[in-house]
Amino acid sequence: MLVIKNIIGNITTDKQLEEKYELMNSKGSSEKVTITRLETQKLRMRKNTDKGSDLAFVFEHNPQLRHGDVIYLDENKMILLELEPEYVGIITLKDTDKNDQVFLLSIKIGHNLGNLHRPIQVTKNQVMFPLQAETELEMLKKLFAPFNRFIEIKTDHMVFEPEEEHHIHEH
Amino acid sequence: MNHKRIPRIGIGGPVGSGKTMLIEQFVPLLSQKGYKTAIISNDVVSKIDADRMRKNLASERGLLPESLVIGLATGGCPHTAVREDPSMNISVVEEIEAKHNTDLDLIIIESGGDNITTTFSPALADYFIYIIDVSSGDKYPRKRGLGIENCDLLVINKIDIAPYIGADLKVMENDAKVVRKNKPYVFVNCKTGQGVQEVAEHIIKDVLFEEPPKTVINKTA
Numbered sequence: 001m002l003v004i005k006n007i008i009g010n011i012t013t014d015k016q017l018e019e020k021y022e023l024m025n026s027k028g029s030s031e032k033v034t035i036t037r038l039e040t041q042k043l044r045m046r047k048n049t050d051k052g053s054d055l056a057f058v059f060e061h062n063p064q065l066r067h068g069d070v071i072y073l074d075e076n077k078m079i080l081l082e083l084e085p086e087y088v089g090i091i092t093l094k095d096t097d098k099n100d101q102v103f104l105l106s107i108k109i110g111h112n113l114g115n116l117h118r119p120i121q122v123t124k125n126q127v128m129f130p131l132q133a134e135t136e137l138e139m140l141k142k143l144f145a146p147f148n149r150f151i152e153i154k155t156d157h158m159v160f161e162p163e164e165e166h167h168i169h170e171h
Numbered sequence: 172m173n174h175k176r177i178p179r180i181g182i183g184g185p186v187g188s189g190k191t192m193l194i195e196q197f198v199p200l201l202s203q204k205g206y207k208t209a210i211i212s213n214d215v216v217s218k219i220d221a222d223r224m225r226k227n228l229a230s231e232r233g234l235l236p237e238s239l240v241i242g243l244a245t246g247g248c249p250h251t252a253v254r255e256d257p258s259m260n261i262s263v264v265e266e267i268e269a270k271h272n273t274d275l276d277l278i279i280i281e282s283g284g285d286n287i288t289t290t291f292s293p294a295l296a297d298y299f300i301y302i303i304d305v306s307s308g309d310k311y312p313r314k315r316g317l318g319i320e321n322c323d324l325l326v327i328n329k330i331d332i333a334p335y336i337g338a339d340l341k342v343m344e345n346d347a348k349v350v351r352k353n354k355p356y357v358f359v360n361c362k363t364g365q366g367v368q369e370v371a372e373h374i375i376k377d378v379l380f381e382e383p384p385k386t387v388i389n390k391t392a
Contacts, residue, residue: 001380038290038321044178044297045323046377056380060176062294 001046001054002079004071011080012068021070024078031079033071037086040065049079105150112143119162130160177268178378179278181253181296183318186284188304189328191220192361193370194279195227200371202234205384206276209239209267211260213252213283218242220281239267239275249283250290257295264295274386276379287316298378300370304329309338312356313346324373325356331363 011018024030031049039045043059055071057063065081072079109127113120118129131137140153182190191212198208210228212221221242229237241263245252252259264278280296282289291299301322303311306329312319319325325347333340340358347356355373359366375381382388 036321039293041293042297043176043293044378046380 001056002072004055004057005059007063007065008070008073010066010068011070012066017070020073021078021080029077031077032082033079034082034084035065036084040083053079055079101150105147109144109147109151119160121160121162128156128158128160131155175268175272177264177272177275177278178298179264179280179296180298180300180374180378181280181282181291182300182302183250183253183282183285183289183291183322184302184326185286185304185307188284188302189326189359189361190281190284190302191224193300193302193326193328193359193367194281195224196359196361196364196367197371197374198228198234198279199232200368201277201374204375205387206375206379207271207274207384207386208235208277208279209241209271209275210235210279210281211241211243211263211267212281213243213245213249213260215246215249215283216244218244239271241267245283249285250288253280253282253291253295254289255292257292260295273389276385277374287314287318289318290321298323298374300324300326302326302328305333305338305340305343306336308336309333309340309342310346312343312350315350320350323354323377324370325351325354326370327356327358328361330358330365331360 009017011021021030031051031053033047033049033053033055035045035047041062041064042057043062045057047055047057049055057071067081067083069081070078071081113127113129116129121128131140134155137153137155144151144153182194184190194210198210201208210221210224212218212224214220221240225237225240228234229240243252243259243263245259260280264280267275267278280291282291287303289301299322301318301324303319303325305327312325312327327340327343327347330340332338344356344358357366357369357373359370361367
């Protein structure tokens with residue numbers, strides 16, 4: 001049993017490591033272990049590589065494992081971690097520059113709001129949604145903290161009429 | 172927090188599927204091998220499962236101290252206490268870890284009975300057992316859901332009643348194979364203990380990594 005306690009690097013971001021992988025792979029010295037997305041934060045698990053090596057993962061903190069992580073390396077062996085592919089839905093916006101900051105930001109804000117299961121009302125540069133209590137403001141500020149540079153969050157007491165073309169799941 | 176994490180397993184499943192009884196069956200098997208366990212039992216409003224396990228496993232059989240069977244009334248949706256916001260469970264786990272770092276091998280966290288989308292936050296549990304039972308029909312595994320598909324071990328309980336309700340275990344087995352790909356599943360009857368040895372073996376291999384019990388290691392050290 002090989003105990004894995006840390007990640008050496010990732011071949012998609014570390015050029016040297018990628019070259020090392022190519023070399024070792026061509027010599028048949030690489031092994032792969034496949035996990036699912038839901039296992040990427042596990043602190044403890046036991047897995048086998050494609051060549052049958054017995055691995056015990058033991059981390060002290062959330063390891064946030066990534067596709068392409070090198071989890072073991074010595075002169076004779078490199079073990080690469082891969083994520084199992086899964087079905088994903090893809091929505092592409094027509095006639096929009098995909099690199100546009102506003103587009104990306106809107107998607108992320110929309111995703112967070114959707115996770116709250118709220119109906120929305122949209123104006124040119126605002127999105128409004130009902131709050132269940134004033135105390136939710138604090139939660140919203142935490143939730144949207146990564147976008148602080150780009151947005152302002154405030155509350156109001158007003159008539160709210162949701163957009164009608166959305167299917168929402170409110171509770 | 173500067174204590175060492177004790178391996179933790181989470182057990183989820185619908186109300187009445189046999190979560191508590193499964194624990195009552197495998198704890199003695201782990202105990203026979205010398206492994207020391209603690210149990211945290213979540214429920215929506217009551218603590219009856221914890222009270223029952225404390226009586227059956229601690230008071231009557233002395234397999235663990237009474238203080239290490241802890242009931243948590245979580246309120247609300249049971250899955251939130253083990254997935255979205257496991258802070259209540261984590262604080263109890265960390266308290267146990269601080270006191271029992273040298274002798275405890277495993278912490279078992281039982282979720283309150285819930286629907287098929289239950290999962291455990293990886294911050295709370297290292298290994299997730301999901302239990303369903305035959306009485307809900309042999310189509311259950313093919314309905315998928317996060318619990319059934321993604322748990323580390325699927326346990327299908329009450330196999331003894333299959334003939335009485337017209338449930339075909341072969342159908343359940345074939346569906347479990349398709350839905351779970353290579354992940355393991357076990358058929359059990361928690362009333363008699365049939366199949367539970369296999370559950371204990373999975374825990375020893377995949378969670379405890381087949382290491383000897385801590386009390387044994389510390390005695391020889």
